[in-house]
Amino acid sequence: MDYSLYSKPLLLTLRVAGLATIFVAMTGVPLAYLVSRRNFWGREWLDAFCTLPLVLPPTVLGYYLIVLWGRHGWLGHWLYQTWGISLMFTWQGAVLASALVSFPLVFKSARAAFEEVDRNLENVARTLGLAEGAVFWRVSLPLALRGIVAGTMLAFARAMGEFGATLMVAGNIPGKTQTLSLAIYAAVQAGNDTLALTLVVLTSGACILILVTSGKILTLSLK
Amino acid sequence: MNWLKILALGLWILALVQPGLVLGAQELMVSAAASLTNAFQEIGQRFEQQHPGTKVIFNFAASGYLLQQIAQGAPVDVFASADQKTMNQAQEKELIVAASRKNFVSNTLVLIVPQDSRLVLTGPKDLVLLQVKRVAVGNPATVPVGRYTQEALTQAGLWESLQPKLIMGESVRQVLDYISRAEVDAGLVYATDAAIAQGKVKTAAEVQGHQPIVYPVALVAASQKQALGQEFLNFLSAPESVAILSKYGFGLP
Numbered sequence: 001m002d003y004s005l006y007s008k009p010l011l012l013t014l015r016v017a018g019l020a021t022i023f024v025a026m027t028g029v030p031l032a033y034l035v036s037r038r039n040f041w042g043r044e045w046l047d048a049f050c051t052l053p054l055v056l057p058p059t060v061l062g063y064y065l066i067v068l069w070g071r072h073g074w075l076g077h078w079l080y081q082t083w084g085i086s087l088m089f090t091w092q093g094a095v096l097a098s099a100l101v102s103f104p105l106v107f108k109s110a111r112a113a114f115e116e117v118d119r120n121l122e123n124v125a126r127t128l129g130l131a132e133g134a135v136f137w138r139v140s141l142p143l144a145l146r147g148i149v150a151g152t153m154l155a156f157a158r159a160m161g162e163f164g165a166t167l168m169v170a171g172n173i174p175g176k177t178q179t180l181s182l183a184i185y186a187a188v189q190a191g192n193d194t195l196a197l198t199l200v201v202l203t204s205g206a207c208i209l210i211l212v213t214s215g216k217i218l219t220l221s222l223k
Numbered sequence: 224m225n226w227l228k229i230l231a232l233g234l235w236i237l238a239l240v241q242p243g244l245v246l247g248a249q250e251l252m253v254s255a256a257a258s259l260t261n262a263f264q265e266i267g268q269r270f271e272q273q274h275p276g277t278k279v280i281f282n283f284a285a286s287g288y289l290l291q292q293i294a295q296g297a298p299v300d301v302f303a304s305a306d307q308k309t310m311n312q313a314q315e316k317e318l319i320v321a322a323s324r325k326n327f328v329s330n331t332l333v334l335i336v337p338q339d340s341r342l343v344l345t346g347p348k349d350l351v352l353l354q355v356k357r358v359a360v361g362n363p364a365t366v367p368v369g370r371y372t373q374e375a376l377t378q379a380g381l382w383e384s385l386q387p388k389l390i391m392g393e394s395v396r397q398v399l400d401y402i403s404r405a406e407v408d409a410g411l412v413y414a415t416d417a418a419i420a421q422g423k424v425k426t427a428a429e430v431q432g433h434q435p436i437v438y439p440v441a442l443v444a445a446s447q448k449q450a451l452g453q454e455f456l457n458f459l460s461a462p463e464s465v466a467i468l469s470k471y472g473f474g475l476p
Binding site: 066070071072086088089171172173174186188189190191 | 285287288291294357362364365390391393404405406407
């Protein structure tokens with residue numbers, strides 16, 4: 001029983017999805033705070049731009065990523081010439097693809113969560129002498145945390161299930177970039193139904209677990 | 224609001240009737256190996272000209288993938304694969320009309336590099352060089368060109384040692400795409416594919432060490448249009464089809 005056929009894609013998927021989620025949380029939450037608190041010119045355009053990956057087909061996103069990061073891409077050729085690095089066919093490229101598709105989930109939930117936070121509480125903190133940064137860390141973020149965490153879990157589930165963009169950018173290399181969804185695709189194409197079924201059950205179980213947990217957190221936050 | 228109800232009713236009827244409207248024309252569905260894309264599209268046009276009222280619909284992908292589709296009941300009439308093995312599998316599963324099976328072209332395997340590559344490769348053995356970081360090949364599980372590549376590289380004693388460098392493509396055209404875009408340093412495709420991408424790739428060497436690359440074609444057993452399918456098969460041996468195929472670099476079977 002070759003467990004590596006299941007463990008390799010599973011561990012790779014968890015690693016790629018995990019890193020992608022951390023990355024989008026680090027970038028999405030501050031951006032969402034900015035968008036929810038400051039009214040600047042082009043704010044809604046920025047919001048729409050950040051939500052775009054949710055709406056665009058993954059293959060479109062994959063193509064944009066290739067245009068940007070491919071070896072002859074706008075940023076890719078500079079990256080290759082300066083450091084000899086190419087993101088194509090690497091698990092780092094897979095992280096990039098997954099991060100791109102799951103970014104809107106964190107951004108949107110975080111923005112909604114921050115907008116729910118009572119501004120008066122923040123103002124009270126300011127009158128009590130708290131600096132802006134401390135207002136964020138000690139007042140806004142804790143109050144918005146439940147919504148943000150629920151959004152982050154959804155982003156994690158989305159990053160786990162990413163297929164189209166990952167296939168185009170990272171390829172389908174067993175052991176290196178073959179995530180669970182790509183492994184299932186390869187198993188079906190090769191006619192290996194047992195492997196495909198096992199991987200499908202494994203992936204479904206993992207995603208259900210994530211959704212149930214995130215649902216519980218969301219209901220807790222609404223109380 | 225009466226016109227709205229009429230419009231809704233009309234759309235609903237159209238949606239139900241639409242499949243029937245599409246099936247009106249005489250359509251022939253041909254699943255063919257990806258390497259046959261350009262040649263078959265031209266042959267298809269000629270066939271339609273000579274058989275007015277007929278439409279040839281092509282489905283190009285890796286032969287293994289096409290076989291899966293047929294096995295799962297895809298409404299295909301003619302199947303052309305890039306290797307005997309896939310057609311043998313089709314025959315074993317009784318998916319084709321064995322009596323209709325025939326070989327119609329041959330091909331060769333070549334090692335190619337991106338047009339602007341500075342590497343000088345004389346043959347597969349040069350793939351072990353350090354400057355060659357990524358090599359694109361077909362996936363041997365489903366793509367015939369991958370199987371020929373595996374054979375040739377195994378015979379040269381290189382298959383195992385090159386594993387870390389291999390990037391597997393899902394069809395020969397995807398392998399070609401990777402090399403055209405210079406995402407990989409080298410790759411193995413058919414000579415006919417290298418010819419299509421002239422200007423974006425250059426051929427480094429011809430690769431030996433594999434069984435002869437001979438493409439078979441056959442009628443699909445479940446097809447409802449066997450007479451028309453047989454005409455297409457016959458057309459593939461006609462002088463103009465042979466001329467088109469050799470224009471793209473295919474050889475005689």
